[in-house]
Amino acid sequence: MTAHELLVRLKSGSVASEAVQEALYARIEKVDSKINAYVRRADFRKNDAVNKKQGLLFSLPVTVKDNICTEGLNTECCSKILAGFCPPYEATVISKLKKAGAEIFPLKANMDEFAFGSSTENSCFGPTHNPWNLGCVPGGSSGGSAAAVAADEAIWALGSDTGGSIRQPASFCGVVGLKPTYGRVSRFGLIAFASSLDQIGPITKDVEDAAILTQAISGYDPNDSTSVDQDVPDYLKSLTKDIKGLRVGIPKEYFVEGMDSEVKSVIEQAVNKLKTLGASVKEVSLPHTEYAVPVYYIIATAEASSNLARFDGVQYGYRAKSDNLIEMYKRTRAEGFGDEAKRRIILGTFALSHGYYDAYYLRALKVRTLIKQDFDRVFAEFDCIAAPTSPTPAFKLGERASEPLKMYLSDIYTISVNLAGIPAISIPCGFTKDKLPVGLQIMAGSFNEEMLFRVAHTFEQNTEWHKIKSSL
Amino acid sequence: MIYQTVIGLEVHLQLSTKTKAFCGCIIDFGRAPNTCVCPICLGFPGTLPVYNKEALNSAIKVALAFNCQIQEHTKFDRKNYFYPDLPKNYQISQYDLPLSRNGYLYIYRDNKPKRIGITRIHLEEDAGKLIHEDGQSLVDFNRAGIPLIEIVSEPDLFSPQEAFDYLTNLKSIIEYLDVSDCDMEKGSLRCDANISLRKAGSLELGVKTELKNMNSFKGVKDALSFEVGRQAELLDRGGDMVQETRLWDAEKGVTVSMRTKEGAKDYRYFPDPDLTRFHINQDMIERLRLKLPELPQEKLQRFMKEYSLSEYDAKILVSSKEDARFSEECIRIYPGKDKKLMVNWLIGPLLSEANSRKVKISELNITNDELISLIGFVERGEISGLSAKGVLSQMIDSGKSARELIIESNLLQVSDTEELSKIIESVILENTKSVDDFRSGKTNALMFLVGQVMKKSSGKANPKIVGQLLSRRLTDA
Numbered sequence: 001m002t003a004h005e006l007l008v009r010l011k012s013g014s015v016a017s018e019a020v021q022e023a024l025y026a027r028i029e030k031v032d033s034k035i036n037a038y039v040r041r042a043d044f045r046k047n048d049a050v051n052k053k054q055g056l057l058f059s060l061p062v063t064v065k066d067n068i069c070t071e072g073l074n075t076e077c078c079s080k081i082l083a084g085f086c087p088p089y090e091a092t093v094i095s096k097l098k099k100a101g102a103e104i105f106p107l108k109a110n111m112d113e114f115a116f117g118s119s120t121e122n123s124c125f126g127p128t129h130n131p132w133n134l135g136c137v138p139g140g141s142s143g144g145s146a147a148a149v150a151a152d153e154a155i156w157a158l159g160s161d162t163g164g165s166i167r168q169p170a171s172f173c174g175v176v177g178l179k180p181t182y183g184r185v186s187r188f189g190l191i192a193f194a195s196s197l198d199q200i201g202p203i204t205k206d207v208e209d210a211a212i213l214t215q216a217i218s219g220y221d222p223n224d225s226t227s228v229d230q231d232v233p234d235y236l237k238s239l240t241k242d243i244k245g246l247r248v249g250i251p252k253e254y255f256v257e258g259m260d261s262e263v264k265s266v267i268e269q270a271v272n273k274l275k276t277l278g279a280s281v282k283e284v285s286l287p288h289t290e291y292a293v294p295v296y297y298i299i300a301t302a303e304a305s306s307n308l309a310r311f312d313g314v315q316y317g318y319r320a321k322s323d324n325l326i327e328m329y330k331r332t333r334a335e336g337f338g339d340e341a342k343r344r345i346i347l348g349t350f351a352l353s354h355g356y357y358d359a360y361y362l363r364a365l366k367v368r369t370l371i372k373q374d375f376d377r378v379f380a381e382f383d384c385i386a387a388p389t390s391p392t393p394a395f396k397l398g399e400r401a402s403e404p405l406k407m408y409l410s411d412i413y414t415i416s417v418n419l420a421g422i423p424a425i426s427i428p429c430g431f432t433k434d435k436l437p438v439g440l441q442i443m444a445g446s447f448n449e450e451m452l453f454r455v456a457h458t459f460e461q462n463t464e465w466h467k468i469k470s471s472l
Numbered sequence: 473m474i475y476q477t478v479i480g481l482e483v484h485l486q487l488s489t490k491t492k493a494f495c496g497c498i499i500d501f502g503r504a505p506n507t508c509v510c511p512i513c514l515g516f517p518g519t520l521p522v523y524n525k526e527a528l529n530s531a532i533k534v535a536l537a538f539n540c541q542i543q544e545h546t547k548f549d550r551k552n553y554f555y556p557d558l559p560k561n562y563q564i565s566q567y568d569l570p571l572s573r574n575g576y577l578y579i580y581r582d583n584k585p586k587r588i589g590i591t592r593i594h595l596e597e598d599a600g601k602l603i604h605e606d607g608q609s610l611v612d613f614n615r616a617g618i619p620l621i622e623i624v625s626e627p628d629l630f631s632p633q634e635a636f637d638y639l640t641n642l643k644s645i646i647e648y649l650d651v652s653d654c655d656m657e658k659g660s661l662r663c664d665a666n667i668s669l670r671k672a673g674s675l676e677l678g679v680k681t682e683l684k685n686m687n688s689f690k691g692v693k694d695a696l697s698f699e700v701g702r703q704a705e706l707l708d709r710g711g712d713m714v715q716e717t718r719l720w721d722a723e724k725g726v727t728v729s730m731r732t733k734e735g736a737k738d739y740r741y742f743p744d745p746d747l748t749r750f751h752i753n754q755d756m757i758e759r760l761r762l763k764l765p766e767l768p769q770e771k772l773q774r775f776m777k778e779y780s781l782s783e784y785d786a787k788i789l790v791s792s793k794e795d796a797r798f799s800e801e802c803i804r805i806y807p808g809k810d811k812k813l814m815v816n817w818l819i820g821p822l823l824s825e826a827n828s829r830k831v832k833i834s835e836l837n838i839t840n841d842e843l844i845s846l847i848g849f850v851e852r853g854e855i856s857g858l859s860a861k862g863v864l865s866q867m868i869d870s871g872k873s874a875r876e877l878i879i880e881s882n883l884l885q886v887s888d889t890e891e892l893s894k895i896i897e898s899v900i901l902e903n904t905k906s907v908d909d910f911r912s913g914k915t916n917a918l919m920f921l922v923g924q925v926m927k928k929s930s931g932k933a934n935p936k937i938v939g940q941l942l943s944r945r946l947t948d949a
Binding site for chain 1: 511514515516517518519520521522523550552554556559560561562611738740741742745746747748
């Protein structure tokens with residue numbers, strides 16, 4: 001059941017919050033041994049006292065990605081180097097959810113270590129499996145959050161999106177995932193991967209839930225200088241089921257070689273659906289798209305190399321035994337970080353090094369501006385852009401683990417959005433022959449989440465894709 | 473060979489703001505280690521910095537006082553390096569768009585001003601402090617995140633003495649702005665020096681050495697002087713100078729190589745994505761400019777003009793803001809016409825009391841009113857100048873008033889002619905020879921007789937009046 005359906009029942013009293021929570025735990029116990037969406041399951045029963053909070057969200061539990069700080073609950077980014085780290089503070093999104101009446105249990109979702117990955121295979125707690133096909137990855141890095149929602153072992157969840165980490169797993173798992181505008185949601189308490197790209201967002205069973213959850217976590221936060229002081233509109237009002245006359249752009253650069261033919265035809269059908277719903281659809285160009293992946297991997301790894309410098313064994317987390325400081329640094333980081341984390345730290349350190357900074361980092365920043373301008377030009381004439389979320393459906397576990405470049409290309413359609421800072425949503429829009437979900441991505445201009453909800457909700461209410469469940 | 477010394481200084485100043493640069497922690501140097509800390513200044517994962525407007529305002533004030541151009545657009549950058557006193561393993565600093573550039577300040581030698589360029593002044597955060605004890609190293613993060621400004625001079629200083637003068641003037645200006653303690657021993661002011669020698673007359677700069685670890689202005693001067701000698705000797709021998717960082721060992725009085733250029737770190741600066749670029753608008757700058765106090769050089773000129781002081785006297789009075797305020801108040805309420813008399817007290821007895829106690833004039837335990845009251849006793853001839861100096865010292869020690877002390881010690885000069893006449897009569901009777909000498913034209917004898925009267929009165933007689941009475945008495949008869 002979706003959160004908004006549960007909220008109606010909780011409000012009327014036909015369902016009690018305890019019953020919701022019990023049912024959820026029962027479901028987790030039943031399926032999570034197959035999915036591995038949750039980490040540190042031993043902690044689950046620690047927080048048995050059920051609070052009956054009223055408030056907007058009626059004590060509904062929220063599943064939280066393991067890189068979002070929850071006070072008193074371990075937050076380890078699925079990395080050995082943060083083993084045992086229990087923050088004495090909480091993320092602003094968590095405070096906001098509590099204020100809205102949500103319940104924060106130790107429901108921490110699996111992820112790629114420090115959000116480095118597109119498959120949730122890079123976790124020190126082992127990979128998460130896709131509920132649609134246990135041999136496939138759920139996408140990543142918020143794979144635990146997306147799989148949990150898809151497998152009905154989460155009511156809804158929070159993920160984080162740096163280059164597609166909410167939208168791509170949402171697409172792979174057949175659920176809804178939104179990356180808000182950069183600055184819409186506070187990053188305070190989100191353990192940073194790439195600070196200029198990271199944004200927390202919802203992963204939900206339908207668009208209405210996404211709107212409710214986005215509403216609850218959005219807004220200016222004086223503790224985050226990059227959050228923007230701008231009023232949050234009432235997102236529920238944008239769930240209008242009407243897109244007549246909207247101008248929808250289809251970026252021609254997104255339909256190129258390397259795209260799975262089944263995904264292509266599913267997306268084409270989805271675009272046709274938008275047309276029949278009254279949208280005017282036209283091809284547009286985002287000419288700098290081809291540079292998005294290299295630009296992203298320079299900027300994101302550069303920032304990550306600096307953000308992850310603090311994990312040194314001095315104050316918290318894992319510390320390797322050693323008799324001198326330099327050795328302690330080296331061993332702690334050698335033993336604490338996984339391969340992908342090391343790869344990105346090395347890449348980022350290189351990109352920022354003396355003599356390479358201008359050629360890589362500085363140039364990447366300039367191209368980032370060009371990518372942003374591509375979008376500005378399109379949004380001057382179009383209300384939104386529709387595109388695939390990922391070039392392929394969920395791939396097999398282990399298939400790309402040894403091919404980082406191929407893995408990096410999974411993000412080819414999602415990365416530009418982060419570089420431009422704009423919002424985008426992925427919604428279920430069909431299946432491949434093998435019964436793997438495909439996601440339709442809708443992008444809009446900065447702070448125009450309302451447009452995303454309007455288009456996504458209209459599409460969803462006129463299709464049945466979101467109602468189809470995995471046979472798990 | 474004759475060389476010209478070229479020196480540039482980098483000064484780090486801790487700003488005395490209420491809270492740290494990027495979090496809400498209180499700054500309090502008295503607290504136990506690691507008690508002025510929070511997850512943000514400890515660099516805990518997920519936390520974010522938010523810059524302190526008070527620190528920015530202080531930094532802008534300093535930049536204005538040093539005649540810098542404030543940059544309209546500025547940003548913070550990360551300086552990346554691993555060290556256990558640096559919680560995030562990067563320092564938030566400013567790299568290519570510093571808060572301000574192109575300033576200057578004047579130093580004075582033989583009353584001639586010399587303009588010393590200031591390359592840049594920027595804002596950054598301090599690191600924690602390592603404490604090495606019993607073979608262990610401990611970290612205190614109370615200092616981590618305290619706002620610092622770095623003031624970088626041009627290589628315009630041509631001798632260790634000029635470097636010393638630059639630091640003295642810089643400190644005096646900062647004290648006037650009241651934005652930092654400026655205490656080098658406590659570490660709230662730190663100074664690194666770059667020094668190189670070049671052939672006299674050459675315009676090309678020589679290979680420089682960076683000097684660290686000086687903990688007083690004198691230490692800076694001594695380290696530079698040592699370095700001048702070391703480099704000159706090396707160059708004379710035809711040796712190759714290497715660019716290196718050297719540490720000053722104050723005890724041995726030598727500099728020791730720490731690392732060469734090859735070992736220099738690559739700090740991988742890049743813009744801090746957690747802190748957005750910001751704008752400093754002209755209004756804000758003008759508002760802060762209006763808040764600037766009168767600075768030492770302006771005050772010096774005004775004191776010279778308004779109170780007709782010599783440059784020498786004025787300089788002493790304005791060297792500290794508090795002393796200048798104390799002195800100006802004294803001069804203002806001093807009732808006499810000749811303000812110079814008041815000034816002489818300030819830069820004479822009062823300054824020597826302050827120096828012997830190693831404090832400032834304004835820190836002596838004496839109010840303006842009490843000081844002026846003491847001077848009044850002297851001017852009315854009620855006590856001697858000499859005993860007044862003793863009273864001043866006692867006033868400072870005891871906190872008692874001038875009147876109390878003068879009465880207690882029975883110091884009031886006897887100016888009562890009747891009482892003095894009695895003593896004079898007895899002195900005349902006891903010193904007939906001197907009286908005869910005086911009468912026969914030996915005027916010196918009068919001084920002897922005055923001395924005898926003084927002796928008899930245990931020094932309390934007013935010597936001026938005694939002289940008048942004696943000479944009248946002896947010539948009349």
